[in-house]
Each structure stands twice: as C-alpha cells, then as structure tokens.
Amino acid sequence: xAAAGGGRCVVVGGGFGGLQAVKALGKAxxxxxLVDRHNYHLFQPLSYQVATGSLSPxxxxxxxxxxxxxxxxxxxxxxxxxxxxxxxxxxxxTPPVVGAPRQTIPYDTLVVxxxxxxxxxxxxxxRSLALEVKSLDSALEVRxxxxxxxxxxxxxxxxxxxxxxxxxxxIGAGPTGVExxxxxxELANDTLPGEFRLSDPRTGRVLLVEMADRVLPGFxxxxxxxxxxxxxxxxxxxxxxxxxxxxxxxxxxxxxSDGSTANHAxxxxxxxxxxxxxxxxxxxxxxxxxxLDRAGRVTVEPDLTLPDHPEVLAIGDMVRVRDARTxxxxxxxxxxxxxxxxxxxxxxxxxxxxxxxxxxxxxYRDKGTLATIGRERAVADISxxxxxxxxxxxTWLAVHLFYLIGFENRSIVLLRWAYSFFTxxxxxxxxxxxxxxxxxxxxxxxx
Amino acid sequence: xAAAGGGRCVVVGGGFGGLQAVKALGKAxxxxxLVDRHNYHLFQPLSYQVATGSLSPxxxxxxxxxxxxxxxxxxxxxxxxxxxxxxxxxxxxTPPVVGAPRQTIPYDTLVVxxxxxxxxxxxxxxRSLALEVKSLDSALEVRxxxxxxxxxxxxxxxxxxxxxxxxxxxIGAGPTGVExxxxxxELANDTLPGEFRLSDPRTGRVLLVEMADRVLPGFxxxxxxxxxxxxxxxxxxxxxxxxxxxxxxxxxxxxxSDGSTANHAxxxxxxxxxxxxxxxxxxxxxxxxxxLDRAGRVTVEPDLTLPDHPEVLAIGDMVRVRDARTxxxxxxxxxxxxxxxxxxxxxxxxxxxxxxxxxxxxxYRDKGTLATIGRERAVADISxxxxxxxxxxxTWLAVHLFYLIGFENRSIVLLRWAYSFFTxxxxxxxxxxxxxxxxxxxxxxxx
Numbered sequence: 064x065a066a067a068g069g070g071r072c073v074v075v076g077g078g079f080g081g082l083q084a085v086k087a088l089g090k091a092x093x094x095x096x097l098v099d100r101h102n103y104h105l106f107q108p109l110s111y112q113v114a115t116g117s118l119s120p121x122x123x124x125x126x127x128x129x130x131x132x133x134x135x136x137x138x139x140x141x142x143x144x145x146x147x148x149x150x151x152x153x154x155x156x157t158p159p160v161v162g163a164p165r166q167t168i169p170y171d172t173l174v175v176x177x178x179x180x181x182x183x184x185x186x187x188x189x190r191s192l193a194l195e196v197k198s199l200d201s202a203l204e205v206r207x208x209x210x211x212x213x214x215x216x217x218x219x220x221x222x223x224x225x226x227x228x229x230x231x232x233x234i235g236a237g238p239t240g241v242e243x244x245x246x247x248x249e250l251a252n253d254t255l256p257g258e259f260r261l262s263d264p265r266t267g268r269v270l271l272v273e274m275a276d277r278v279l280p281g282f283x284x285x286x287x288x289x290x291x292x293x294x295x296x297x298x299x300x301x302x303x304x305x306x307x308x309x310x311x312x313x314x315x316x317x318x319x320s321d322g323s324t325a326n327h328a329x330x331x332x333x334x335x336x337x338x339x340x341x342x343x344x345x346x347x348x349x350x351x352x353x354x355l356d357r358a359g360r361v362t363v364e365p366d367l368t369l370p371d372h373p374e375v376l377a378i379g380d381m382v383r384v385r386d387a388r389t390x391x392x393x394x395x396x397x398x399x400x401x402x403x404x405x406x407x408x409x410x411x412x413x414x415x416x417x418x419x420x421x422x423x424x425x426x427y428r429d430k431g432t433l434a435t436i437g438r439e440r441a442v443a444d445i446s447x448x449x450x451x452x453x454x455x456x457x458t459w460l461a462v463h464l465f466y467l468i469g470f471e472n473r474s475i476v477l478l479r480w481a482y483s484f485f486t487x488x489x490x491x492x493x494x495x496x497x498x499x500x501x502x503x504x505x506x507x508x509x510x
Numbered sequence: 511x512a513a514a515g516g517g518r519c520v521v522v523g524g525g526f527g528g529l530q531a532v533k534a535l536g537k538a539x540x541x542x543x544l545v546d547r548h549n550y551h552l553f554q555p556l557s558y559q560v561a562t563g564s565l566s567p568x569x570x571x572x573x574x575x576x577x578x579x580x581x582x583x584x585x586x587x588x589x590x591x592x593x594x595x596x597x598x599x600x601x602x603x604t605p606p607v608v609g610a611p612r613q614t615i616p617y618d619t620l621v622v623x624x625x626x627x628x629x630x631x632x633x634x635x636x637r638s639l640a641l642e643v644k645s646l647d648s649a650l651e652v653r654x655x656x657x658x659x660x661x662x663x664x665x666x667x668x669x670x671x672x673x674x675x676x677x678x679x680x681i682g683a684g685p686t687g688v689e690x691x692x693x694x695x696e697l698a699n700d701t702l703p704g705e706f707r708l709s710d711p712r713t714g715r716v717l718l719v720e721m722a723d724r725v726l727p728g729f730x731x732x733x734x735x736x737x738x739x740x741x742x743x744x745x746x747x748x749x750x751x752x753x754x755x756x757x758x759x760x761x762x763x764x765x766x767s768d769g770s771t772a773n774h775a776x777x778x779x780x781x782x783x784x785x786x787x788x789x790x791x792x793x794x795x796x797x798x799x800x801x802l803d804r805a806g807r808v809t810v811e812p813d814l815t816l817p818d819h820p821e822v823l824a825i826g827d828m829v830r831v832r833d834a835r836t837x838x839x840x841x842x843x844x845x846x847x848x849x850x851x852x853x854x855x856x857x858x859x860x861x862x863x864x865x866x867x868x869x870x871x872x873x874y875r876d877k878g879t880l881a882t883i884g885r886e887r888a889v890a891d892i893s894x895x896x897x898x899x900x901x902x903x904x905t906w907l908a909v910h911l912f913y914l915i916g917f918e919n920r921s922i923v924l925l926r927w928a929y930s931f932f933t934x935x936x937x938x939x940x941x942x943x944x945x946x947x948x949x950x951x952x953x954x955x956x957x
Contacts, residue, residue, distance in 0.1 A: 102661060102941045119566040121938035128705035129939070138707045141661040141941075158665050166667070199942055214549060214588040218605050220613070258575035260585045475922060491568035492576070494549045494588075495646055 071096070072413060073154050073168060075144050075343065076176035077104050077127045080379035080402035080409075084174045087410020089134035092417065096138045096168060100159055102126055105199050106467055108399060111239055114196040114205035114333075115246035116254075116492040122476045123467070124199055140168075144343065147173075149350045149372055172374050174409050175343050179380040179397060181235075182337025182358065189310040193334035196239060205333060207494045209247060212331045213255060214494075216262040223328075229267035230329040232315045234307055235336025236273035237281065238434040241290060243333050244271040245437035248297040253438070254492075270327060272317055273303045274336070279434055279442065281396060286442040289451040293436040307336075338397055340381035347377055354392065356383055362392045365424035367409060376412070378405035387424035399466070400430050433459045518543070519860060520601050520615060522591050522790065523623035524551050524574045527826035527849035527856075531621050534857020536581035539864065543585045543615060547606055549573055552646050553914055555846060558686055561643040561652035561780075562693035563701075563939040569923045570914070571646055587615075591790065594620075596797045596819055619821050621856050622790050626827040626844060628682075629784025629805065636757040640781035643686060652780060654941045656694060659778045660702060661941075663709040670775075676714035677776040679762045681754055682783030683720035684728065685881040688737060690780050691718040692884035695744040700885070701936050717774060719764055720750045721783070726881055726889065728843060733889040736898040740883040754783075785844055787828035794824055801839065803830055809839045812871035814856060823859070825852035834871035846913070847877050880906045 072088060074081045077099035088095045103124040112118040131137040145165075146155030153167045180197060183189045194208055195201045209231070216228035229251070233244040248269045255264040271278065271294065277287040278294065278301060291301050304320035315332055318324045340359035348355040351369040354362040361369070361377055365387035369375045380397035382405075395401045408425045415422040431445030433455070441456040443449070450458060460480065467473045519535060521528045524546035535542050550571040559565040578584040592612075593602030600614045627644060630636045641655055642648045656678070663675035676698070680691040695716045702711040718725065718741065724734040725741065725748060738748050751767035762779055765771045787806035795802040798816040801809040808816070808824055812834035816822045827844035829852075842848045855872045862869040878892030880902070888903035890896070897905060907927065914920045 102657060102939070119568045119938075120940055120942055121566045124940050126705075126939045128702075132705045135707075139705075140665060141658075142665065156665075158662065164665070164667070166665070199940070203942060210549060211588075215605065218587060218589065218603075218611070218613070220611070255575075258573075258579045258586075260582075475925060478922060478925070491566075492549070492573045493567055493571050493646070495567055495650060 070094070070171035070417070071169060072172045072174065073098065073170040074174045074176065075099075075154065076178060076341075076379070077101070077139075078107070078176055078178050078379065078402060079399045080178075080406040081174065081176035082127075082130065083403045083406030084176065084378070084409045085131065085134075085137055085406075087407050088413060089131060089137050091136075091410075091414050093413065094136055094138070095134075096140060096170075097127060097131070098140045098142055098144055098154065098156060099127060100141065100143045101199070102128070102141045103199070104130060106463075107197070108238075108463060109467075110196045110199065110202040111242045111246060113199065113491070114202040114243065115209065115250055116206055117246070118476060118479060119491045120199050120203065122479065144177075147175075147343065147346050147350065149347075149369075149375060152374070170374075172413050173376070174406075174413075175347060175375070175377045175381070176379045176402065176406065177341030177343035177381050179338050179340050179358075181334055182339040183334070184337060186310070189307075189334070192310050192312060193234070193332045195334055196243060203495065206491075208331055209250070210492060210494050213251075213259070213262070213264055213267075215330070216264075216267075217259050219262065225262055226266070226268075227313070227328040227330060229262070229264065230270070230327060231267065231331045231333070232270045232272065232327055232329050233333045233335060234272045234315075235334065236271050236275070236278035236301070236303070237335060238279065238432075240271060240273070240333075240335035241278055241294065241434055241436060243335060244269050244299045245294060245297055245435070245440070247333075248294075248299045249437045252298055269299045270317075271299050271301050272305050272307060272315075273301075274306050276304050278303060282432060282434070282442060283444055283449055286444060286449055286451060290434065290436055290442050293440045293442075293451075297437050297440075338380065344377065344381040347375065351375070354383075356392070356394070360394065366412060366422060367405060367425050368412075376409045378402060378409055384425060384427075395427055396432070398432065401427055404428065433462060435459045517541070517618035517864070518616060519619045519621065520545065520617040521621045521623065522546075522601065523625060523788075523826070524548070524586075525554070525623055525625050525826065525849060526846045527623035527625075527853040528621065529574075529577065530850045530853030531623065531825070531856045532578065532581075532584055534854050535860060536578060536584050538583075538857075538861045540860065541583055541585070542581075543587060543617075544574060544578070545587045545589055545591055545601065545603065546574060547588065547590045548646070549575070549588045550646070551577060553910075554644070555685075555910060556914075557643045557646065557649040558689045558693060560646065560938070561649040561690065562656065562697055563653055563936040564693070565923060565926060566938045567646050567650065569926065591624075594622075594790065594793050594797065596794075596816075596822060599821070617821075619860050620823070621853075621860075622794060622822070622824045622828070623826045623849065623853065624788030624790035624828050626785050626787050626805075628781055629786040630781070631784060633757070636754075636781070639757050639759060640681070640779045642781055643690060650942065653938075655778055656697070657939060657941050660698075660706070660709070660711055660714075662777070663711075663714075664706050666709065672709055673713070673715075674760070674775040674777060676709070676711065677717070677774060678714065678778045678780070679717045679719065679774055679776050680780045680782060681719045681762075682781065683718050683722070683725035683748070683750070684782060685726065685879075687718060687720070687780075687782035688725055688741065688881055688883060690782060691716050691746045692741060692744055692882070692887070694780075695741075695746045696884045697936070699745055701939075716746045717764075717776075718746050718748050719752050719754055719762075720748075721753050723751050725750060729879060729881070729889060729891055730896055733891060733896055733898060737881065737883055737889050740887045740889075740898075744884050744887075785827065791824065791828040794822065798822070801830075803839070803841070807841065813859060813869060814852060814872050823856045825849060825856055831872060831874075842874055843879070845879065848874060851875065880909060882906045 106123040109123040142156040142158040145157040219225040251264040251267040309316040344361040379402040383392040435441040441459040443455040553570040556570040589603040589605040592604040666672040698711040698714040756763040791808040826849040830839040882888040890902040
C-alpha cells in the first residue's frame with residue numbers, strides 16, 4: 064500500500080473516465096479504491112459487435128484487477144455504490160455478490176464517474192420491452208434475442224408471423240443506433256443466408272427511427288448524408304423526422320413529421336436514444352446544491368469539482384462543466400475521449416493538490432468523431448477532415464484497436480475481424496441466455 | 511432439399527453423436543432434420559476451461575447452422591423435444607423461443623442422441639445448491655460464481671467468512687471433477703495472486719470428494735496415483751473414499767469410509783458425479799418396452815435400434831448396447847469418441863438400408879482416454895500406452911485441438927492457450943451473470 068500520508072481517494076466507476084483517473088493516480092503517493100459493480104472494464108464503443116455476434120465479451124472487456132495488478136496502492140472492489148455521504152465523507156457499498164455485507168468506506172477525495180443510461184422520455188414501461196447495448200450483459204441479451212428471432216422465423220409456419228420475426232426496429236440514429244442497424248442488416252443479408260431452409264433472412268426488415276431530420280445528428284450534415292446512403296445500400300429503412308409514440312409487446316408505433324402514424328409488427332426493438340445521467344449525479348446535486356439539467360446531469364465547476372466540495376469531483380457523461388470564462392454550463396459529447404480526458408485531469412488535479420501546485424481549468428480537446436456503418440463502411444470527422452467509406456472504416460478500425468486495452472485482446476480482435484471480413488462469418492453467434500441446460504431438461508411425454 | 515424418395519430422418523440432439531449422424535447423412539439422399547435446444551454444438555470436454563475463464567464460449571461452441579450450411583438436405587431447428595410418438599412416427603417440438611408455436615414433425619427414421627446429466631443420487635434439492643459444467647450456460651454460471659467468491663473474499667472483513675468464500679468443493683473425481691479442481695487451484699495459486707489487496711487467493715482451499723478409492727476410477731490405477739500426486743502438488747485436497755451426505759446453503763457435509771463426518775463451510779460447490787440419462791431414454795423405453803437401467807439408460811440392440819422399432823436408433827451416453835454374441839447389455843464409457851462412433855454408425859446403417867445393404871453390429875474401438883490436471887500436467891491411456899505429466903498434456907492439447915470444429919476456433923484457442931501458458935493470465939475472467947447493467951442501476955440515496 065502507498066503511504067497513508069497521500070490521503071485516501073475513492074473512484075466510483077471503472078469506465079473510461081474512472082479508469083484514466085485511477086491510472087493517473089496509480090503511481091502517485093495515494094491510496095486509491097476503485098469501485099465498480101462489474102469486475103471488468105468494458106470497451107463500450109464495441110458492445111454492438113458483441114450484440115451482433117462479431118466479437119466475444121472477453122475481447123472487449125478486461126478484468127479491472129488485471130489492469131491494476133502492479134499498482135499496489137490501487138484496491139479494486141466489485142460493488143454497487145448505494146449511498147454517498149458528503150458531510151461524513153463516506154461511500155456506502157452494497158456488493159452485488161451473494162452474502163457479502165453492506166459497508167461504508169471513507170475518503171479524502173472522491174471521484175464519481177457513474178456514466179449514463181438511455182432515456183425513455185417518461186415511458187419507463189418501454190424499458191422492459193426494448194433491448195439495449197449499453198452494458199455487456201445487455202449486449203449479450205441483444206445477441207440472443209436477435210439470433211432467436213431468426214430461429215423463430217425458421218420455426219414459423221405462418222407467413223405474417225415469420226415477417227414479424229424478421230422485422231427489427233432500432234430507435235435512435237446516433238453512432239450506436241447506426242452501428243446496430245447496419246450490423247443487423249449485414250447479419251441478415253451477408254452472414255445468415257444459406258443457413259436457413261424454410262425462412263429467408265434476406266426478406267428481413269431493419270427500421271432505423273430518428274427524431275431529428277438526419278442520422279448521426281452529432282456529425283457534419285455531409286457525413287450524415289453519406290451514412291444514410293450507406294445504410295440504405297445495406298438494406299436499412301431509415302426513418303428520420305419520426306418519433307416513437309408507443310412500444311408494446313409485438314409492435315412499435317411510429318409517427319412521422321406529417322402527423323401520420325404507422326404500426327410496425329416486430330419482436331425485436333433495440334433502444335439507443337436519449338441520455339439519462341447515472342442516479343449518482345442526482346445524489347451529488349441534492350447533497351451539494353449543484354444544478355441538475357433535464358437529463359439528470361450534475362453541473363460541476365471548471366475544475367470538475369462540486370460547488371463548495373473541492374474534495375469531490377464528477378466526470379464523464381453524468382456531468383455538465385461550467386465554462387471558466389462565461390460561467391455557462393456546457394454539455395460535452397458523451398464520448399469516450401471526453402471521459403478519458405476528464406479522468407486524466409482529475410488524477411492530475413489530485414496530484415497537484417498534494418504537491419501544492421495550482422491546476423488550470425479542464426479544457427476538452429476534440430480529437431474527432433467516428434462511426435462505422437457496416438463491413439468496409441464508416442464516417443469520420445477528425446478535426447475538420449471528413450472521411451467516409453473504406454478509408455474511414457480503416458481509420459475507425461485502427462483507432463479502436465489502438466485504444467483496446469491489453470495486447471491479447473488486440474491481437475485476437477484483429478484476427479477475428481480479419482476472419483469475419485474475409486469469410487463474412489461471425490465467430491460468436493451463440494444464444495447463451497438461460498435457454499436451459501441439459502441438466503434442466505423438461506420431462507418428456509410419450510404421446 | 512434432397513429428393514423426398516430418400517425418406518425423412520429426424521436427429522434429436524446436436525452433441526457429438528447427433529452431429530456425426532447428420533454429417534454421415536448430409537451427403538446422402540435423405541432429408542435430415544436436426545433438432546437441438548441450443549443453436550450451437552458444444553465441444554463439451556472443454557466446458558471446464560470456460561468455467562474457469564481460460565476460454566470464451568465461442569471458442570468451444572459453433573453454430574449448428576454454420577456446420578451444415580452447405581448440406582442443403584439438412585434442416586436445423588432450435589427447439590426442445592417434448593414428446594415422441596413411436597406409433598405415429600412423430601416428434602413433438604416446443605421451441606424455447608418466445609412466441610414460437612408447438613408443432614409435430616413426422617419421421618421415417620429417428621435418431622435420438624439426448625445425452626445425459628449428472629445424478630444427485632435421489633437428493634434433487636442438492637441440484638439447486640450445486641453448480642455444473644455440463645452445458646455452456648452452466649459453465650458460464652460456474653465462472654461467474656467462482657470469480658464472485660474471490661471478489662466476496664476481498665470485500666469480507668471477517669476472517670472466517672473470508673475462508674468460507676475461498677473454499678471450493680468439487681464432488682466427483684472423474685475427468686471433469688479432476689480438471690475443475692486442478693483449474694480452480696491454478697486460478698487461486700497462479701492467476702489471481704497479486705490482484706487482491708486484502709484477501710490472499712493462495713489461502714484458498716480446493717476439496718475434491720470422490721466415493722471410489724481413487725481419482726479417475728475409469729483410468730488405470732497407476733495413472734490415478736499420478737493424477738492424485740499432481741493434484742496435491744497443485745494444492746488440491748483429495749478426499750477419496752468419501753461420500754457427500756448433505757449439501758446445504760453455505761456448507762457441505764462429507765463422510766469418510768471410517769464413518770466420521772466433516773462439515774465444510776463453502777459457498778461454491780461444483781457437482782461432477784453420477785450419470786442420469788436424458789429423459790428421452792425413459793420415453794423410448796416406456797414406448798418400446800426396452801429395458802432401462804438404474805441410470806435411466808435405454809437398452810438398444812447390437813445395431814443401436816430399439817427392440818421392434820428398427821426405424822428408431824438411440825446413441826450416446828443415454829443408452830446401453832446389447833452385445834451381439836452374449837446378448838448382455840453393456841455400458842460404454844460416457845466419452846465423446848463413443849458417441850461419435852455410434853453417430854457415424856447410425857448414419858451408415860440408415861444409408862445401408864436405403865441401398866438394401868446389411869450392416870454389421872456396432873463395435874466400439876477404444877482409442878484411449880485422456881484427462882488434464884492443470885497447466886502442463888495430464889494423464890493419458892492410449893491403447894495401453896500410459897503417459898503422464900508434460901508429454902500427456904501435449905498429447906491432450908493436440909487431440910483436443912484436432913477435434914475442435916472450425917479452423918477459426920482452433921487457431922484462436924491455440925493463441926489463447928499459448929498466451930495463458932506463458933503469462934498464467936486468463937483471458938475470459940468476466941462475471942457476466944445478470945449482475946445488473948448500468949441501465950438498471952438501483953436508486954442511490956444521499957445519507
């Protein structure tokens with residue numbers, strides 16, 4: 064353990080932000096405790112590849128303990144954070160592990176990086192009907208459900224029900240929605256045909272529903288146009304200027320800008336719209352009086368601390384940052400680079416304090432944005448340079464491989480990509496939801 | 511589709527036996543329908559590697575559709591088989607897929623390869639408390655539970671409870687039990703140390719409980735002795751001549767041959783003892799009057815058909831085969847090679863019939879048995895040649911890689927093995943049981 068003199072720092076959340084904060088502190092004279100409800104760091108931008116059977120979970124996730132095994136001052140705890148006491152400077156932990164006791168741990172400095180989830184615009188009942196690719200568990204569920212839909216179609220005798228099985232609705236055309244729609248279309252048109260005898264995956268429909276007037280609203284309009292063209296070439300039906308008015312078991316009701324509504328029969332709805340900050344943001348806001356916006360983000364000072372709580376920092380897509388000059392709260396894009404830069408800044412600030420050095424306000428450097436549409440297709444906006452098609456796809460591939468933590472993962476991911484690129488096969492097309500194991504076989508009757 | 515003249519063959523079960531039967535028939539003039547409740551073939555001898563985080567599911571499982579995508583006469587259905595009607599020659603399917611309808615499919619020839627599960631010797635309440643590595647789903651559950659035990663130990667403040675977390679009881683010292691015990695010990699002693707700060711995985715205990723007087727009772731005594739020595743060197747406590755008298759939440763009661771009982775506090779019990787044939791065996795027995803043994807195996811004729819039902823074949827570890835000369839039922843070892851040879855025989859018999867050729871009775875060729883104990887250690891008995899240690903381990907590795915279906919898997923498995931061999935790391939140490947995804951975060955209170 065590092066010398067106690069360095070103070071005790073607790074980091075909540077092992078995502079991109081939290082991981083960088085701990086890395087920045089790992090070598091410093093600080094006792095760091097990293098708390099996450101999972102035992103791994105997830106490379107979230109690739110979750111959609113797990114959700115569509117291209118990659119295995121272990122290729123985009125790495126055990127947090129392994130990342131910090133050499134940093135003896137870093138302690139990793141797998142636990143839920145169920146309470147924050149800013150007055151007593153304590154974090155309450157409720158381990159998701161069966162039988163493990165609830166406990167509180169004290170801190171001198173707290174870094175909260177709780178991330179965000181999707182927003183259902185007040186329709187929380189939709190959450191149970193829609194699928195998400197946010198976490199690894201949910202991505203695996205999506206994989207199982209998409210593959211099950213094709214299996215169900217092969218078992219269906221009725222044409223209409225078969226069409227319902229082969230209809231996929233993706234809601235929200237941000238990078239994740241675009242990537243999911245593109246990959247499902249590829250699955251149906253490239254990977255699966257030839258493997259089914261009664262149903263034809265190519266007859267499947269993929270609908271991409273977006274409230275805004277274009278896909279990838281965060282990108283330059285020219286890139287949105289190219290993305291839309293690529294999606295349509297893949298066979299995706301792009302519905303921009305459309306809003307979802309209802310999600311029911313078995314169908315989705317969509318309303319177009321001209322007011323007309325359409326009812327789409329489907330058993331597979333993927334939700335990738337809206338942002339709702341982690342409940343930890345609200346907790347911090349209520350405890351400190353810091354402003355909260357409609358997405359539940361807490362507003363932090365230009366140095367990412369809470370007002371009147373210099374010992375508490377909050378980072379990532381659960382915060383808005385107050386501008387150093389204007390004082391106006393600013394929402395930064397919910398991207399990995401933002402969280403990583405804020406995590407590194409948090410670590411640096413804590414070290415500067417220990418050494419009595421001042422730290423200039425946080426400043427985000429935009430390195431550009433990338434989104435892949437499908438095999439060989441992507442769009443990229445790198446500080447003004449706008450790429451699309453194959454070049455952008457190669458760039459996307461390089462950037463993501465570069466950021467994948469752990470050599471083993473990187474090499475195996477490359478191997479898998481090369482393989483599925485040349486064969487159009489998908490290595491991880493397994494339905495591993497608890498469909499039931501041989502040992503739990505139902506009784507069989509002789510008819 | 512193949513010409514209808516060839517008749518309709520239904521194969522139940524996509525394990526080693528069923529897969530070989532379909533492969534043998536794939537090219538023939540037969541319509542084959544393969545039914546399995548999973549969408550993949552599992553290379554079951556390596557499940558324990560998934561259960562201990564060495565391999566990913568996609569490295570030991572391959573989608574059944576992919577295996578037969580070029581055999582246009584082969585149709586794959588993902589479904590439970592919930593009924594067999596030998597009189598009407600129909601199979602009843604109840605798809606595990608949400609909303610898919612129950613249906614019956616007719617057959618001219620039926621091949622049943624339902625496999626087996628572990629037996630709890632009349633204590634079915636133990637099943638819910640113990641873990642298994644039989645199916646992929648259960649192997650993933652074991653992985654999560656074993657890793658959670660180490661996580662719980664790190665969260666524990668009480669020494670006794672910590673010891674309970676770090677105690678693992680494996681019941682049954684057949685190949686799977688020996689492999690599991692060896693791998694858990696390696697996990698605790700090689701892989702995890704250095705990653706924990708408060709608890710020391712090396713203080714963990716792995717108990718291997720076996721009713722018989724030696725481990726690997728199916729092997730030559732000399733190999734059992736070497737296996738036991740290797741296990742003890744790895745830190746496994748081998749308890750032969752011991753029976754489990756009770757499994758309760760939190761502990762296991764074990765009785766030694768001298769009558770004394772010991773109570774072991776543990777939260778992780780892995781069950782790998784006993785054999786109970788698939789319920790399909792009983793169904794076949796009751797419908798045909800064929801003999802059933804205590805393990806629920808159905809007795810088939812020397813040509814693997816049911817008495818008075820030449821159109822129904824049963825194969826794998828759910829059957830006993832009547833000897834062609836003596837007429838005595840014989841139980842063959844529950845190994846992949848047996849099932850594969852019987853599957854190939856079934857396919858050949860069906861083709862011979864179509865061509866009016868007689869088929870000699872089934873004859874099992876023993877190619878030898880193999881078991882690995884841990885990194886660099888294994889025992890092998892190849893038609894008399896008894897190997898152990900490193901040589902046996904290399905043999906085991908070669909044989910298993912050779913039988914792994916699909917080049918991609920083989921190359922990636924080799925890559926992973928090489929990696930974890932040199933680094934002692936494990937690539938797939940993820941707890942992906944529904945621990946809860948970020949989007950289902952519990953509400954956080956300000957204390």
